[in-house]
Structure formats: structure tokens, C-alpha cells
Amino acid sequence: MSDVTYIDAIHAALDEAMERDPDVFLYGQDIGKFGGAFKATKGLQEKYPGRVLDAPISEDAMAGVAIGAAIEGARPVLEMQFADFSSVALNQIINQAATHYYRTGVPVPLTMRLPSGGTPGSGPFHSQSMEAIYSHYPGLVVVTPATVADAHSMLLDSIAMNDPVIYCEHKFLYRWLKSKDLSGDRLPIGQARITRPGKHATVVTYSAMVHEAVRAAEMLYKDGGWEIEVVDLRSVKPLDTDTIIASVARTGRLLALGEAFPWGGVTAEVVSRVCADGFHLLDAPPVRLNSKDTPIPYHPKLWSSHRPTPESIAEELRKLLDY
Amino acid sequence: MDDTPKDLDQSLERNHVRRVFNAMLTARVLENKLGSLYKAGKIVGGVYLGKGQEAVSASMAACLEKGRDVYAPLIRDQAGRTAFGEEILDCTRTYLGSVKGPMRGRDGNIHRGRPAEGMLAMISHLGAAIPVVAGMLLAKRLKGELDGVVGATCVGDGCTSTGAFHEGLNTAAVEKLPLILTVANNQYAYSTPNDRQFACRDLVDKAVGYGVRGHSVDGTDMLACIKVMNEAVARAREGDGPQLVVASMLRLTGHGEHDDGSYVDAALKSSGLGRDSIEVGIKQLIEGGFATVEEIEQWQQEAADQVQQAVAIAQKEDGPDPYKDDWMAYSNPEMQMQR
Numbered sequence: 001m002s003d004v005t006y007i008d009a010i011h012a013a014l015d016e017a018m019e020r021d022p023d024v025f026l027y028g029q030d031i032g033k034f035g036g037a038f039k040a041t042k043g044l045q046e047k048y049p050g051r052v053l054d055a056p057i058s059e060d061a062m063a064g065v066a067i068g069a070a071i072e073g074a075r076p077v078l079e080m081q082f083a084d085f086s087s088v089a090l091n092q093i094i095n096q097a098a099t100h101y102y103r104t105g106v107p108v109p110l111t112m113r114l115p116s117g118g119t120p121g122s123g124p125f126h127s128q129s130m131e132a133i134y135s136h137y138p139g140l141v142v143v144t145p146a147t148v149a150d151a152h153s154m155l156l157d158s159i160a161m162n163d164p165v166i167y168c169e170h171k172f173l174y175r176w177l178k179s180k181d182l183s184g185d186r187l188p189i190g191q192a193r194i195t196r197p198g199k200h201a202t203v204v205t206y207s208a209m210v211h212e213a214v215r216a217a218e219m220l221y222k223d224g225g226w227e228i229e230v231v232d233l234r235s236v237k238p239l240d241t242d243t244i245i246a247s248v249a250r251t252g253r254l255l256a257l258g259e260a261f262p263w264g265g266v267t268a269e270v271v272s273r274v275c276a277d278g279f280h281l282l283d284a285p286p287v288r289l290n291s292k293d294t295p296i297p298y299h300p301k302l303w304s305s306h307r308p309t310p311e312s313i314a315e316e317l318r319k320l321l322d323y
Numbered sequence: 324m325d326d327t328p329k330d331l332d333q334s335l336e337r338n339h340v341r342r343v344f345n346a347m348l349t350a351r352v353l354e355n356k357l358g359s360l361y362k363a364g365k366i367v368g369g370v371y372l373g374k375g376q377e378a379v380s381a382s383m384a385a386c387l388e389k390g391r392d393v394y395a396p397l398i399r400d401q402a403g404r405t406a407f408g409e410e411i412l413d414c415t416r417t418y419l420g421s422v423k424g425p426m427r428g429r430d431g432n433i434h435r436g437r438p439a440e441g442m443l444a445m446i447s448h449l450g451a452a453i454p455v456v457a458g459m460l461l462a463k464r465l466k467g468e469l470d471g472v473v474g475a476t477c478v479g480d481g482c483t484s485t486g487a488f489h490e491g492l493n494t495a496a497v498e499k500l501p502l503i504l505t506v507a508n509n510q511y512a513y514s515t516p517n518d519r520q521f522a523c524r525d526l527v528d529k530a531v532g533y534g535v536r537g538h539s540v541d542g543t544d545m546l547a548c549i550k551v552m553n554e555a556v557a558r559a560r561e562g563d564g565p566q567l568v569v570a571s572m573l574r575l576t577g578h579g580e581h582d583d584g585s586y587v588d589a590a591l592k593s594s595g596l597g598r599d600s601i602e603v604g605i606k607q608l609i610e611g612g613f614a615t616v617e618e619i620e621q622w623q624q625e626a627a628d629q630v631q632q633a634v635a636i637a638q639k640e641d642g643p644d645p646y647k648d649d650w651m652a653y654s655n656p657e658m659q660m661q662r
Contacts, residue, residue, distance in 0.1 A: 025465055051465065056497055061454040061490035068458020071438050074465055076458075091487070095446050096455065098652070103430045106438045107654040138652040162654045190657055238660045 003178040009148045010040050010113075010169060012182060013155035014077065018048050021075060024159060025051040027066055028079030028113075037081050038115060038174055059085050063092035063112070067164075070110040071100065075159055083114035083168065084128040097164040098139030107162040111155070116144075117170040117208055117259055118307055123298035129207070129258070132265035134166040135237040141165045141189065142237040146210035148177055149184025150234060157189050165189075170208040177211070192240035194247065198229035201253035201320055204244050204270050206233040209257050209308060216313035223314075226321060236266045244270060245278045252283035253320050259307050262290035284323035289316050335546065340613045343385045343549055344604050345622055346406035347377035351601055352626040353411060354401055356634060357418060361580045365638075366418050368431045373399030375575030376507050378600035379540070381406040382548040383475055383505050383568070386556035393459045393474035395443040395452035398433050399507065399574070400477055407442060411629055415637035428643030449482040453491025453504060460500045473559045475503040481512025483526055492565060496533045501559035503552075503566045507542060509574035510596065514586045527569040535565040542570030543595065545604035546611070573597045 004012070017024045025048075026041055032054040035042030045052035055062045059080065066076040080086040086093070093112065100108045118127035135142045141163055145151040151169060158165035187193055192204075196214055203213040210232045217228035231247050233240065248254050254274050256267035267288040274286055292306045354372040361370040373380055376399045384403035387394050394407050401414065416424030417435040426435050426444065436444030441459075443452055456474040463469040482488050483506055495502040506526055510517055523529065530537025536558060540551040548570065555566040573596045577584035591597055608614040614622075653659050 023466075053461075056490075056494055058454075058490035058494055060487055061457070061494040064451060064454025064487070064491060065458035065461060065494060068455035068460075069462035069465075070458075071443075071455070072459040072462035074462035088486075091448050092451060092454070095448055096451055099446070100438075100444075101654050102652045103426060103434070104436065104438050104444050141653070141658050161658075163658055188657075238658055 003180065004148055004182055005175050006148050006151045006169070006177040007038060007040060007174040009152035009182055010155055011042065013152045013159075014041060014044060015047070017077070017156055017159045018044065018051060023073065024075045024077065025053065025069070026077050026079065027053050027055055027062060029055050029057060029081050031079050036079060038171070040079065040113070059088035060092055063089035064096065066110050066112070067092055067097050067100070067108055070108045070164070071106055075109050076111070077159060078110065078112045080112060080114050082126050083116040083130045084125050086112065086114055086130060090133070093134065093140070093164070093166070094137045098137045100139070101163065102139060108164045109162045110164045111158045111167055112164070113167045113169060115171050116168040117172055118296055118303055119172050120300040120303055121298060122296075124295040127296040129168070129260040131166070131168050131236050132260055135266065139164065140237065141235065142168065143189055143235040144168045144207040145234065146170070146173070146207050146232050147184065148179035149182055152182045153184060153186045154189060154234065161189070168207060172208045187234065189235045190238045190240060192234055192243040193232045194229060194243070195232045196228070196230040198227035199251055200226050200228060201255060201317055202229045202231060202244075202247040202251045203255045203257050203313070203317070204231045204233065204247070205257035206236055206266065207259065209259050212308060212310050213257055213313055215310035216317060219310060219314045220317055226317070228317060233266070239269060239273070241273050241277060244274060245281070248274055248278050249281045252281060254282065254286040255313070255316055255320055256286065256288045257308060257313060258290050260290060262288070262293050265290065284320055287316055287320050289313060335549065337613055339385065340546070340549060340608070343381045343406060344545065344608055344614070346381040346385060347402045347545070347601055347604060348622055349405050349411070349626040349629065350377050350381070350402035352623065353414060353630045356630050358580050360418070360634070367420060370418070370580040371398045371433050371578070372576045372580065373401050375572050375599065376509060376542065377402035378545040378548040378604060379505060379507050379542040379552075379570040379572070380477060382545070382552040383477060383503065383556070386552055387473065387475055389441060391441070391472055393441050393443070393456050393472075395445065395456050395474070395476035396436075397445055397452070397477050397479070399479070399509070403477065404442075409437075409442065411633040412636060413437070415633040416640065419634070419637040420642045421637045421640035422643045423640050424637070448487070450478060450485040450487030450491060452476050453478070453487060454494055457491060457495040457498065457500050457502055460502065461498060469501070471560050473501040473503060473556055475505070475556070477505040477507055479512055480506060480508040480510070480517060480520055480526065481515065482506070483529065484520055492533050492535065492567070495565045496535050499564040501562070501564070503555050503559050503568065505568040505570060508569055508571045510591055511574060511587060513578045513582075516588070525569070527567065530567040533565070533567070535567050536563060538566060538568045540568065540570045541595070542572030543598035543600045543603055545600055546607050548600075571596060572600065575599060
């Protein structure tokens, strides 16, 4: 049996969810016969006639339609062609979907898939990471799977959840990340995972940066026997503060790592929570590493320096360990 | 080809006309009371009234069947809400902040609804309900429950300038959904007049661009509104796709009760657009033999009694208690982060 990729896992989860529950339907641009820009829905329209609907280029209306369908008891899975374009739908997601249960008591079981993050040559408008924006709003769940098994099980869990879920899938992992099969530990949404145990410092990260952090940890282990613990948040909202604090209690040092822009965001939230709840556990000031504070550049040479790399992560870790 | 829907001849059916007018009258009495309560400082937040728009609002919603159809009222749809079957208590409880109201103090005034009963709770962002109604209809189609069902929403002239209006109506048209989208062109969006809002000759011309059927009506003429709404809703029920109804009238009040509307052109007030649809309706009821003066007076008294009772009940009820509210933004409690 051949390996399964991250995008295969997403496709398989969509297929299983549709097989299992006739209320699940897919809505998005070019997702029908064409199978989606990244082929996440390939063949599903043929397999589930009438339940994979092509949408006009109207992100705001697409989100509104999905919200209405969810209010009516269906389970829409909305595909934004790129996370970046979901900015057009922001009003519906943050004002309509996020507030609905609190205001009316009627839940909105909607999953919005956001093909997120940078890939070489994609430029400022096909590379963004939107998780911090959505996490800001009460009422939204925001998940950021980093593994093939999580891509699969967390999409199934997202679709089964009665609250609106923003499912941030990293495009860089689509075909690069492979696994023998889809099996995993099936942790619930809201629980982080220790991807790599260690004792000298903690890297708290999520999505594609988990893999870059593991590379950096391997470099440091080879360099000087440093044992770096890598925590994969899995979901950024809710944020598993307990697992983070427990890790910092073991290591005394924290690097919060993310691919998104540096102002605010997930890494700032992680540092703020550790400072508030675990200040006494810290042996060094916590460090944040994010992308540079510019739009995401097009050229691969600029892009690969814009985001954190194993080298830049290792450099920050060395400074943290030297403190 | 005669493409007139079958039930058009019954569009001025006596009981239906009386029902529409009753909703208009009840809304007017209720809104007058809300205005007084606001001026007496009894209402926290804004009060937004639909004076002048009762005919178009009630005539649309009176065609809907609660429990089957979908209705998304907007800021000036008290008459439509009443015609659809919303209890007056839902209104007074929400305005007066009773914890027993549908929004439990979590939202106020016109931002109320009962989505489980097919009536959406509006958000303030204009046009946002259009695709949501479309989505509700789409879900009904997926479940095989759409046959003969319609969804209806009302917006103002200002909303036609939004992207949400464009995207929502276009999407409904692409899916050929049974959506009735009524534009109540009351000449001003807050203080902005039509000539700073759009440049087209007539808003109904937009129907052509979306590939939907357009209808125009004098929004001050109750019987005309009833006829046009009956036709639009019947056509949507019969599979004719979205219907764009443009009704013209003047808002006979400020944007909200905080606003005296002093910017409204005096010439408009004295024009046909400035007619009060309730006064027109009373004349039409009597001249058409739909009701007698005595009946109308009796309805007015009944409405006043109902409103008085609903205000009294809501005023006696407790407001929300911050120590008892569960502060849950998620239906799944495990997703709630409390800080």
C-alpha cells in the first residue's frame, strides 16, 4: 500500500463524513467536477450527487449560505480556495456564525476549510495564515493540524462538532507530508500533543512549523546533545494551556513559534499565558519567533527568509539555552 | 402565454387583507409605545421604527407560513414580524431587556429572532441575511423539503450598495432558490439620500442584471403591496426563482428615535411617497368593503390592549443576571475558554 499524504487525509475525511452523515455537504469554488484547486474533493461530486456544490466567486455569500444551511441543521463544509480569500467572508464568519449560538441558542455546525500558509512562489495573497484573526472571536473553534493523522481525525471531529470550526490546513504539507496510513492517537480538539519530548527547552508551535521545530531540535541534539521538547498545539482555540505549562515546568525555557505575522497572534497568546500562569517556572525570558513583519514575498529566496526556518529556530533556541 | 400564477385572483381575499392591515396597525401602536418608552428613558440602546413601511413589510410576511417558510426581518419590519406570527412579547421583552425574551438580554431591540422557528435574528451588517436565507433554503433542498417553501427578507435602499446584496442575490439566482428579496426604498439610508446611494434609474432595473424577476410597487398603497407580494411569493413557490420587489415610500420617522430626520426633503414629505400607508389602508378597507370604521376602531383598541399587556409583563420581569448567565459562546462547553 502506498503512502497517504496530508491532502489524501483531508479527502478521506470528507469522503467518510459524507458517507456517514447525509446532512454533510460541500460548498466551494471549483470543488465539483474539477475536484478543487488542490483536489481535496476529487471524485466526490460523482460519488455524492447533489451534495458537492460549486459556488460563484462570492466568499461572503458562500459563508452566508453555509451559515444558513447550518442553522437549518445541515453540516456544510465550506472550502475557501485559499485562506487569504476568507477575508472577503470575514463579516459572515465573525459576526453571523461566531455570535449565533450565544445570541439565539441555535448552534452553527459549520466547518470552513482554509488552505493556509506559504509555499514557494505563492506571494502575498496565496500564503496567509489567518488563525489568529479567527481565534480572536468568541464562538469560533480554530484548528491547525500538523500531521496526516490529525488532518484526518480533526476534520472528522470538526464536521461532527456543533460549533463553527475554522480548519486551517497547511498547503506546504499537502503532498510533502506522508504517512503509512491514517491511524493516530485521535486526541480530541483542544488537546495539544508532545511531538518530541525533551528537557532543556520547549518549543510551542502548530501546523507546518511543528516539522521545522523538530528539524531544529534534531540539529541542536546533534550539536550539543540538547533535548528540545516540541509541543504541537493542534488547535489554537481552544488553547491547551495545561500542556504548555506542564512542558515549561519540565524545561524552564519557552520558544513560541509560528509562521504568521508577528504582531499579536498565537505566539503572543502562548507567551502571555505562560507569563501569567507559569512565570515562576521560567529560567529565561520567553522568546517568540514568527514571520517577518512584511507582506509575504513572492520570490522563493525572500519567502524562505520571511518565515522561520530550522536554522533561524535553532539560532533562537541557542540564545534561549545560553541565557 | 399567460404566466399568471393560479392564486392571483384571490390576492385580495378579504381575510388576508384584514390580516395584513391588522399587523400594520398593531405594529404602529406598538412602535408608538416603544417611542414613548424610549423618550421616558425606559429602553437602553436604540429604538428603530418602521413607520411608513408597514404595508410592504406586512404584505410580504403575511404570505409566509411560520414553521415552513423562512423569514429574515430587518430594522423596519415590526409589521412583518407581527404578520409572520412573532409574539408582541418577544418585542417588548427584547426592548425592555427581560431575561425571558428570545435573546435573554444578550442582544436587544430589532436584533431578535427565533431561528428554530424560521425567523432569523438579524445582525447589523446590511445584506448579511440574504445569503443566510439562501443557505436555509439550500439545506431544505438537500433534505428534499424545499417543495413549495419560500424564504423572504427585506432590506433598504442603502443595502443595495453592499457587496453582500450583490453576492447574496447572485448566488440565490444561480441556485434558482425561492427567495423573495424586498427592497424598501424609503429614500434615505440614515441621512444619505438616494442620489448619493446609487446611480441607476430605478433599483428594480437591477433584477435584469441578476437574471431574476423584478416587481415595483408603491409602498404607501396597501392593496397594491398585497397584490404584488402575493404575486412575487406565489411565483417563488412555483419555482420561478428569486423575486426582487422594490417598494417606494418615505421613512416617516428618523433612522432611530434618537434622530429627528431633519435632513428629509420637505418636498418628499408632501409628495405621494410621503403618504402614510396606514391612512391609505384605512381608506382602502372602508372603500373596498373589507372592514367598517367600527371594526377598525375595535382593532385599534385591541392592539392597544395587547401592547399595554405585553409592556406590563416585560417591565415586571427581571433583566439578565451576570452571575447566572452561563457566558457560553459555544454549544460544546469544552470549547469555551473562560479567559
